[in-house]
Amino acid sequence: MAKLSSVQQKFILHWGEMGTRWGINRTVAQMHALIFISPKPLNAEEIADTLVVARSNVSNSLKELQGWGIVKRVHVLGDSRDHFESMKDVWEMFRVVLDERKKREIDPTVALLRDCVAEAHKDKETDEYTEQKLKELADFFDVTTAWYGQIRQWPTGALTKFVKAGDKIRKLLGIGG
Amino acid sequence: MAKLSSVQQKFILHWGEMGTRWGINRTVAQMHALIFISPKPLNAEEIADTLVVARSNVSNSLKELQGWGIVKRVHVLGDSRDHFESMKDVWEMFRVVLDERKKREIDPTVALLRDCVAEAHKDKETDEYTEQKLKELADFFDVTTAWYGQIRQWPTGALTKFVKAGDKIRKLLGIGG
DNA sequence: CTGTCATTTCCGTATTCACAGAACTTGCTT
DNA sequence: AAGCAAGTTCTGTGAATACGGAAATGACAG
Numbered sequence: 120m121a122k123l124s125s126v127q128q129k130f131i132l133h134w135g136e137m138g139t140r141w142g143i144n145r146t147v148a149q150m151h152a153l154i155f156i157s158p159k160p161l162n163a164e165e166i167a168d169t170l171v172v173a174r175s176n177v178s179n180s181l182k183e184l185q186g187w188g189i190v191k192r193v194h195v196l197g198d199s200r201d202h203f204e205s206m207k208d209v210w211e212m213f214r215v216v217l218d219e220r221k222k223r224e225i226d227p228t229v230a231l232l233r234d235c236v237a238e239a240h241k242d243k244e245t246d247e248y249t250e251q252k253l254k255e256l257a258d259f260f261d262v263t264t265a266w267y268g269q270i271r272q273w274p275t276g277a278l279t280k281f282v283k284a285g286d287k288i289r290k291l292l293g294i295g296g
Numbered sequence: 297m298a299k300l301s302s303v304q305q306k307f308i309l310h311w312g313e314m315g316t317r318w319g320i321n322r323t324v325a326q327m328h329a330l331i332f333i334s335p336k337p338l339n340a341e342e343i344a345d346t347l348v349v350a351r352s353n354v355s356n357s358l359k360e361l362q363g364w365g366i367v368k369r370v371h372v373l374g375d376s377r378d379h380f381e382s383m384k385d386v387w388e389m390f391r392v393v394l395d396e397r398k399k400r401e402i403d404p405t406v407a408l409l410r411d412c413v414a415e416a417h418k419d420k421e422t423d424e425y426t427e428q429k430l431k432e433l434a435d436f437f438d439v440t441t442a443w444y445g446q447i448r449q450w451p452t453g454a455l456t457k458f459v460k461a462g463d464k465i466r467k468l469l470g471i472g473g
Numbered sequence: 474c475t476g477t478c479a480t481t482t483c484c485g486t487a488t489t490c491a492c493a494g495a496a497c498t499t500g501c502t503t
Numbered sequence: 504a505a506g507c508a509a510g511t512t513c514t515g516t517g518a519a520t521a522c523g524g525a526a527a528t529g530a531c532a533g
Contacts, residue, residue, distance in 0.1 A: 356512090
């Protein structure tokens with residue numbers, strides 16, 4: 120994988136750009152792309168050579184990816200160096216990322232919103248309207264996270280079934296469409 | 297709203313941080329927070345004064361927010377200046393943002409992935425495994441976007457019903473849990 | 474114990490991005 | 504038609520972040 124094919128390059132560059140759009144460092148995302156499409160575990164040097172970035176950069180970015188839980192350190196027989204491979208299943212990979220983002224970002228946000236609502240209710244300076252809007256936001260996150268909590272444990276493939284069952288679901292819930 | 301209450305400040309700052317985590321400029325997110333919790337439409341100067349940022353910055357950020365479709369220009373009787381207000385309904389607001397992100401980021405990604413898969417299938421340099429993984433990614437996005445296409449048109453409140461109907465849904469889809 | 478290889482940490486530089494202020498444009502008012 | 508107010512665009516500066524290279528640490532073999 121030292122030399123990338125045109126297709127591999129295209130994908131890795133695009134994935135890097137996607138990363139930046141979602142608050143993920145470009146090279147972290149590129150590294151993830153590379154490891155994800157690699158048929159075999161890669162060591163740090165291979166990664167650095169392939170993407171033309173410094174070893175130190177690779178080291179830090181690998182730690183980041185492992186922090187997200189989507190890349191794991193593995194060992195290759197007869198090679199003392201650390202190797203890295205990606206979580207293989209796409210569905211599980213996104214589930215892991217979403218779980219992590221929920222933990223890091225959504226949960227603290229809901230907590231803060233609840234605090235704000237409580238405080239706003241007491242103080243005199245905060246407008247009634249503001250309090251209402253913050254409450255709506257908090258409720259929104261509560262519902263969506265509860266809902267995510269349900270579907271996250273569906274087996275892979277259930278979502279496809281769900282899409283196909285569209286009408287039935289609507290009837291079951293008694294909603295228009 | 298020229299002077300912010302402690303609660304308002306806390307929320308606006310947090311929302312700004314959240315923005316950066318999701319690839320949105322901090323002050324753009326702060327401005328959105330401010331406009332969202334404001335009981336009345338705000339003009340550019342008020343926003344600049346309240347958040348202590350330059351008018352030019354406000355002008356650009358407002359354009360950005362309008363580009364996302366979650367802030368609109370409105371007029372106030374007896375005032376020639378432009379005023380701005382946020383989309384009021386939280387659910388619709390997030391629907392709009394998700395639609396936009398799908399259009400800007402997901403759709404082009406799927407298109408690129410399909411290109412990559414097709415090209416990889418022809419060329420000799422790209423590993424079979426890589427092709428397989430890219431296909432899985434593309435399929436993943438196809439299913440999730442189709443699924444989003446369904447629930448995005450559910451009326452507000454349907455998601456709550458959905459959460460409560462958890463078991464029934466699972467049975468209907470014939471999946472374990 | 475010593476030397477080698479792999480990895481991580483540290484630090485200064487470089488690149489990128491955000492932003493303020495000025496210049497410019499538009500449109501209204503008289 | 505000149506002046507003013509509001510809004511936008513442009514440009515240089517500053518801050519934040521990313522990154523490369525050097526130094527340090529750790530792991531192992533002889």
